Amino acid sequence: LSVFAAGFGLRQAEMRVTRSELPSEHVAQPVLGHMTAALDKGTVAKADDLSDSQLAAGVMMGDMLAFGSLVERAMEVLLITLLGAALASYWDWRAIGLGLALFCVIRPASVWLLVSRNLLNARQKALVGWFGIRGIGSLYYLCFALSHGLADDVGDVVIGMTLSVVALSILLHGISIQPLLERYERSTAAKLDT
Incomplete structure (x- = not known):
């Protein structure tokens, strides 16, 4: 702050x-x-x-x-490297369901409900709903929760779920960002040409 x-x-x-x-x-x-x-x-x-x-x-x-x-960017590279190292110990398969719910249902629905039509068009809302904000912020919130008295047994579950969901986000969004943004740019350019 x-x-x-x-x-x-x-x-x-x-x-x-x-x-x-x-x-x-x-x-x-x-x-x-x-x-x-x-x-x-x-x-x-x-x-x-x-x-x-x-x-x-x-x-x-x-x-x-x-x-x-x-x-x-340098700090993000460091955090992602540490995430990869920690993931071997903390991977949680339950994160796949949570991640898919977050990426495909909860975040897109939040964007569609909360962002006005004047601010973003339907294509932009779909992109924001899919990509969202940077998931690396979840690591900061995780550290905050752990340093403010999160119980050890709950903390292990939260660590595993958070690291796994962030890793899934990096994987899914990293694979999809280039083709989705290229398609968006082509459709935007086509609209401008008409």
Whole structure:
């Protein structure tokens, strides 16, 4: 929570200094060209049109976001490696039923019931319902529960089920992400062409 508050405060300070509603990294990106996204994805501006503080804030925020993303991915690789090592001891076959219920019924139904039609169309809801949020967060919740007095006998079951469901999620979603997103992009492009 403190990291979120610090990031929020930093963004507010940036907006006060630059007097711009647009995040500075979006403005600085096409001018400097040092970020990896395509130039047509950012706001095109001439370097002379930008104030020095806005340009500096954009470079700093862009680099901070890139570094944060790098650290996040490195931690995910570490956690997934540890998950694989722990899975040999904690695999629970009951997780297959739970995982299928979560992936195919509970999460899609939640998305369909809670997300308005104005926010996502039917195809987008189906994708969000299938992929959901990153399952790696379940490991953080597991650690929280274990460190706050979860009984040992219940803890072993919860560990096994959580690790097994996360592993199933990685397997199923890892296999299906590329073909499903390619199909979604093709259908979206076809709609734009008509």
